[in-house]
Amino acid sequence: MPGSRLTRRDRRAIATGLADGLGYAEIARRLARPTSTISREITRNGGRTGYEPATAHRATKRRVRHRKHETESAAGPRRHGPDTLTAVEQLLADTLIGTGLSRTPARVLAALYTADDATMSAAQLGRHLQISSASVSKAVGYLEEQEVIRRERIPHRRAERYVVDTEAWFQAVLASAQRNQQLADAARRGADLLGRATPAGARLHALSRFHQQLTNDMTERVRHWRHALTEPTPQSPSTRP
Template identity: 50%
Template sequence: MPGGRLTHQDRRHIGAGLAEGLGYAEIARRIDRPTSTVSREVARNGGPERYRVDHAHLATERRARRRGRIPRLDPATPFDAYGRDPDAVRDFTEQLAALMVRTGVPRMAARVLARLITDDSGSLTSADLVERLRVSPASVSLAVAYLEGLEVIRRERRPGHRREQYVIDDGVWLRAWMTSAQAHARWAETAQQGVDVLDAATPAGARLSHMSEFFATLSDDMSGGSGAVDDALTVLAALRHAGAPLPAGQLANALGWPLDRVTEALRCAAPDRLTPAQLRALEHPAT
C-alpha cells in the first residue's frame, strides 16, 4: 500500500465515502490506504458527522508547516482568486476573534463577527456560519442576537434567496461608535441621579459625581458634542472676532457662559500646545 501524506483527492474520496455511509475499511480500500490512516484522519478532523474535506486538508497542511515539514500549501489547495493563502486568512480571522474576546466580546459572537469582517461579501447565512465555524445553529443564533443588539450586523433577505443573511457594512463602525456614546450618556445620567439621591457632600455621592462627569465628557467627545475642545474653538473664534486679547470675565459675559467654562476652554488652548519654535515666532513676529 502506498505511504506518504493524504492528498486533497484522497480526502475528497474520504468525504464522499462518509457521505455514503461507508465504513473506514471500505473507504481505505477505495483509496488504497490502511484503515488506520482513514480512521485517524476522520477522528483528527471532527469525526464522521463533522468531517469537511477542505478544512481537513488545510488543517493538516498548517500542522505540517508548524513542524517544519513543508514550506507552503500543497499545490492541490490553490490560493484564492486574489492570490491569498486561505490558511493565512483563517489564522488572521482567528487572531481577530481572539482580540475581540480579550476586549470583552463573547467568544462565539467574536467568531461570527470576525468571519463576517473577513469575508469579501460581508454577508453570510446561518448555514454558512454553522459550516465554517463547525458549531450548532443554536450557537450561531445566540451570537447573532448579541451582535444585533450592538447594532453591528443586520438581517437581510435578498431577492431570489430563501434564507436570511447576516450582513456587515461599511457604516457599522460609526453606528457602533454612536451607540457607545449613547451608552456613556446613559451612564452619566444614571450616576447623576445617584448624586441627587445620596447627596454630593457624602463620599458615595462624590464618587458618583465624578463618575457622572467622566461619562458625560466621554459621551460628548465621542458624539462631537460641546466638549472642552469645542468650547476652545468657540473662544478662539470670539478672540479672532474681537481682534484683541480679552480677560476671561469679559469673554464669559460676551458668550453668556459661566466663568469656569471659559477658564476650562482657555486651559485647553494653553501655550503648552505649541512647540518652542512656534512660541518664539509668536513672541517675536517677523516684520
C-alpha cells in the first residue's frame, strides 16, 4: 500500500519493469506508488542498468537496522553492524590470502561468503570491492575453475550472478581425499612388491598407512558436516513431536 515500505515482490516487479524498458512513472503506476519512491529506490540501488531486487532489499534492511541502532544506541551496546561485517569480510579475505589464494579472488570469495544470500552479480562485486570489471571477470573465472563458486542467471534479467556453494567445498575436500587414496594405494603396492621387511618397503608401508588414515579422516569429516548442515537443529519446529 502507498506509504508502506517496498516488499520483495515490489522490488521484483521493479526489476521486471526495468527489463521491459518501462519508465519510472509507469512502474510506479503499476505498483500504486509515487514516482518519487520508485525513482529513489532505483537510483540508490544501482540505477536502471544495475538494479537487482535481492540486493536492494538487503541494502534497505541494513539501512533500517542502522537507523534503529541510532535511535536505540542509548539503551545499550550494539552487538554488530556494518563496521563489524566489513571487519569479518577483511579477516576472511586475509586468511584466504594467507593460504595461498591471490588477493582479488580472495576478496571476491570473502565478499560472497559474507553476503546474506552468498550471491552477487559481477557489477555488484565491482562496486562493493571497488575494482574493475576486468578484475572481477578474472577473479571469478579462476574461482569457477577451482569449482568454488558457480554462476546462475538472474531471473528476468540478462545478467548473471555468482554463488558460493557449500557443496563445492565438500567436493574439493573429497577430490583431495581421492588423491590421498591414490597415493596410499600406490605406496601399499610398492611395499608389497619390495617386501615390508625391507627398509624401502617399510617406509612405503608407513606412508600408505598415513595417507589411508588421512583419507578416512577427510571423508568422515565431510560426511559429518554434510549431515550437520542439512539436519534441522534441535530447536527447529520440525523436530518437535
